[in-house]
Amino acid sequence: MKDCLVSTDVSLGGCNSLCSLARADILEQESLLISRLRHFLSFSGHALYFPTSALPEEPEYLPRERKLLLPLRYGGVALGMLMLHGVRAREVRPLFPLLASLAQLCLELLQRVKLCCRDRVTGLATEDVLYGLMEAEAARVRAQLSRPCTEEENVPLHRLCMGLVLVRVDNGRAVASESGFCFSDALMAQAAQAFAREVPPEACAARVGRFGIAALLPAVSGRGVCRQLAEAALARLSGVCLPEPLSGRAVRPVVSVGYAVYPQDMEGGDFALDMSEQARRLMERARLAARVASRRGGAGAVMSFARILQEGGSVVQVLPLGRVRISLGKRAKAREGLRFSVWEGGPQGRYKGEIVLLQVTEQDAVAETLHLADAAAPLCEGDALALLSEESGAPRQDAENGGGGNEGEEDARGICSHGMFLRRFALERERDERFALTILRREPDGSDEDPLTPLIDAWKAAPALCGERVLAGRYGGNALIFYHPGVEAEALAPHWAELCTALAARGVTVVAGIAGHPFLQFRKTEAPECALKALEYAQLLPAPHVGVCNSLALNISADKRYSLGDVFGAIEEYKLALLADQENVLAWNSLGTCYAALGRHNEARRYFLEALQRSPGVEQAVQTRYNLGTVCLQLEDRKAAAEYFRQCIADAPDHLYAHLRLGQLCEDAGRRAEAQKYYEQAAAIEEERERRDGEVSNVARRCLARLVARQRKGEEAREMLHDALLRNPRDDATMRMLASLYLDGGDDPAVAETLARRSLLQHECAEGWRLLSRALAAQGKSREADEAAARAAVL
Template identity: 35%
Template sequence: MSAIRNDPMRGTPRLSGRDLVELEHALKDALRVHVPFESYSLFFPESLPEGVGGPVPSYRASARELLLPLVLHNELLGWFVARGVRLSAPKSAPLYLAALARAELEKFALYKRSITDPLTGLYNRDHFLGVLEREIELVDGALMAGGAGEIGGAGGFSGGLGVISLDLDRFMWINERYGYTVGDAIAAEAGRTMLRICPRHAVAARLIHDRFAVILPDARPRACFQLAELIRSGISRLVHKDAVTGDAISVTASLGHVCYPQGMNGQQLLRDTPERARILLRKANKAVSTAKHHGRNRVFGFADILPKGGKVLEVLPMGRLTVSLGRDVEARVGQRFLLLPPGPPRSVLAEVTEEERLSGSSPVTHKGEAVLIEVQEDMAFAEVLHPADPSVPIATGDRLVLVAEEGAGYDRQQAGDDVPHKDDVTGLFAHRDFMARWPGLRRGPERFALGLFKVLSGADGYARGYENAMRSRMGTLAELVEARAPQGSVGGEFGLGSVVWFLPGLERGEAETLLREVVADAERRGLELAAGAGVYPYMSFTRADMLENARKALDHALLLPHPRAAAFDSVSLNISADRLYMQGDLFGAVEEFKLSLLADEANVLARNSLGICYAQLGRHEQARGQFEEALRHAPDDLMALYNLGWISQRMGDAQRAKTSFERCLELDPAHVYSMLRLGALAEQAGDPDRAEQWYLKAAGLPGGEPLTMRHLARLAVDRGDKERARECLHLALNANHNDHFAMFLLAKLYLDSGEDPQIAEVLARQCSALAPERDDYWDLLVRALEIQGKEDEARSAEARKMAG
């Protein structure tokens, strides 16, 4: 009995046929150490009969074939067939080799146990984070390669991923009421539901207790929302019956999702990969918390938290509020929000007659408007600009809805205060008073600057007396600006630690000089600052645009080394456009990049970025024009050269592409992506030997091997070298388990060689799910199903293909 209790294999997860396919390469390597063979293949139990008395290994000397049963826990999982084998001991060697194969399967099972959550069968937290880190690096690689994600038209990666986080609602109450055993059973049911709903290419894991997460490769926000909604709906239908009380326990879940890289800001993208993985998961968890705050059993996207996910946490004296929005959701000082009552609109039902009823919903009336005055990591302080109806008090739980600057409803006369006054400590107008004066101030002078100054050094955010300390620093800052400001300047509080100054008569150069001098003066006073200014006139921007331009200039300044001071310019527009691009707003990014180029036509970075945007929108001719113009200004710009080659290749101009990639290698002999492109061009030109030379050269460089394997596999398939092709494809999938083109080639190998079509079906389903727009993937799936006699499933797959 003790031997059974101490059996390390006891409780290991069952290996599936899919597991064998994924581990096939490792199994082949382990056996080849002991017996050389020319080729090999896997078969599943349906493909070969078992021997009398159970599956037994055998050696067919005439065909030089070795058949090894793959048995684990007395279960036949499949057969490993090695061809071109010579055995000196044909009777005893097969038994010995079968025992080696079983030992390898036990290692695989132990590995699977190490990455599997035993309660749910999902992956565990460590494996989830490891996969997430690898996926992030794959996205980074795709973005570095010009955002194309394709090499020679056989790519499989669009440069994005989604993370979905899930938390069961009131799970602690279930544990306390019914016991932790019942809680575990419910968590297990939720995990099985996720396994059933999630596509094969998704990575679903149980992180801890009732917290689950999913990685969805190649996903956009809409795809994340759709999968999250399917999971939410599936879990909401679960009902667990408690054996002790007989109670039927219903289960719901709150879910959040975020996409990479859209959900990350510029500074977060500079962190190392493990840190970015955890930041991304934390953002998804933040969306889950927001979903719970808004009523549970719902899905919330991280990108939706700032516009419509904020709530009032506490109502403070003097018209102040604490709210649930912080820097972690991109909240900024000066943003304005409408205050709305909690919950959805109230339903109204009116009976006109006994047979006629009218229904509708009561309009949502806002309670007032608030502005953020101090933003901390995960919360902020806001000031009520005005209440809409003094008889309806603002209360904890009220919702916040972001409004555009031009949509803000604040009006000084409406607020009932016609006399603006300055703060005794800072000597500045309060935020509401300055904003009330701002329209009148900007109408006066022919030229002016609007400066924003932010204190970067101060007391700890949660220390006693923090507000007083920051207001003292704001007073010092006000003195420094006032000492250098022109006559007629007006200053106001823009938030706790931020001030805004209207500076009449200044041109752009004068404004930038003033900002730098104030930052230097502050440093001598022990105060660290960042400063940005919008200057009118500038291009076609209106006077009212200067506040937003000042904000963008401050964002620009925060990315600069000391002195952190910037007047709004082409670079500020670049930074703003990059933010829009990362958020997935391609059209908004295009407009900002175009404005950046109007400000500075020699801005090569903006031209490259604009070209990439055009390419992603399918405007290839416009994209090529931008890359060519960038090279006119900077002939040796590596990014522009590579992008020009890439877009030329997409447009069928092989010679132009080849010239561009060769020039890239002159500038950087280790540019792996140019080598891959040149290899693809050589393939297209019918020169596989030259293509192989480029791929092998790329494989020999750091980080190059994983990128080249599927291309070498494609060459091996064309040459009929199935063994080499299989080996390369397995290496490609080890490097990127979502490489759908590698899956397609591997599935095609299994079918074309007459091996078991079950493996081909599994792989074809997965690559079709990853790239549903590829007709050849669906054709392969249909073929694999028809070979197995699954006519109904084949017709369904054909219909999916026709549906697009």
């Protein structure tokens, strides 16, 4: 039974009835149904039919075609017809009197699995089911990011994410304490039903903990879809009300909503963890967002995990010496050195000053006061925080403006406080036309010693790094920042590498990022930001982990912007990377990708050609040629596209997508035999990857199914598509193709509607909305069909 629960794919539905089995359930649990039948019969393929006319009462075997038609009936309801292909006569004949009972047994198993996967009180999916789906969806997102997309799957990276929306019933415990647990269960059931009405059929609604409800939105949802669902759920839940049995008073759930997305809201180290651990960390981030929403906005508030750092923090304790404890910790992605403006009563209230983070723990952080707007109005508990950018948060230099206590002092080792360093840096940089800034950070290692002591000792023992005018300051609890006047960043790099190597020999792992000025058009005030870019670059380098802010560091920073959907910001940084190094092939290639994403294919082609001319190795040249072929295809230059794809295959015979593109070109030209050859080669590559790496891809199978369907071989196409869905139940393109076949074949349009809806949130496209419109129109739902058609017209 274990494999049943893992492979059932119970996702996509809110509060389905617990006591009935529907046609949609058979589609959702198709893999389980087929795996159970294989215990009794061997067959080479299968297809599901959902005819609107009456089904035959008994199974039927067609010996000439070696097909078995098996009616699916449960509880006196005709659900559909299963066609098994390649069934041997000598195997099926002894079982023939038992086939109806065998089908009934398999359907009963589906029903039991459905019951096991639903929460008894709310009717939603259980928490274990939700985590299983989160693991599968996270793996799918990472697989998508690790390979190029076909044209039909081409979506912006910032939308290639899995969304988790969590509704927190804040007064759940109070209701249970005052009115009893049975009453609180009844209130939760009503809240769950209201929530499920807003959850699309493609998503999974589940109960989380005792007083939480969550919805998992499949990949390619984006933050906007999560926020829309969160706000719609709040509006719907505001109308939930249940009278208490004894007093008759109306009790309403007090809710707050938080949401997080994968992988954008994860940290670099998280991706090395097991998928099960990653799923639970994402849930914790959604919970944290809901808690912050409750604290900052009260009942009926929505908060994204990504916005917690920007606007979700507050002062929780005022400490001596001008320091405060704030509510942001490492869990909210806070780090040492970040600066915040402080506001009384929120960003719309009175401005009170600025703080900088000194030491960050998991739950909270200690910050130092940089500036007070009014010395008579000190920082207080409950003051709201807003994250400052590097430039907008530049420290005030006017001593009359006041500041935190103890900022003007150095410790006995000559290390400035962070606020003191910023003020001295602001003065020193005006005296020097050339300088370098270094951030040295110690990686966590579980040691109980002061994390900065070994760093300071090693720095003092390096004469090349501590000169007369060198400034050293704290950059949080585990990092230092250094100002080196009159030197080049490249000249400092070997000395910092020596220091990092010496520390590594003592078991202390450190990372150093160095930024020099002048560098391109960056201003002196932007040197700390450049040093942070160098630090991110250094983390990706092998030991001794020393990075200089150069072309490659800018490239990595631009990649980060592109992954967050800031295409224009990424283009700006890629161009800066090229200004720093014209031979940066990654920057040329990435610029082409950005312009292709914007639909400016001629410019993309020019950048790809530049990348191809500078490609140092075969691997980079292969990817660039593939990009060029794709862009040429968009520009209707099919001859050039075919040539680039053939060159890809010549250099990399296992390049899956080059085979697929060539197959599409041949298919469009009417050369179906040649197209089939390329698709079959691609399918062989898919099978080899699945066998070797466990990577499941159905692109070649879909292409073959489309080719077969065009040759009027509908049954064979259905078999291929059902087999593809067994391999990957979240394959949205396969769902759309199968829904189209159901509509064209006269099957129940409600099944086609289910498939179309399941595919839409995974990849919202005009084709999916048009299919949904067709399915709704076939059922007589003209108003909904018109709405779906209108959505298709917009895309």
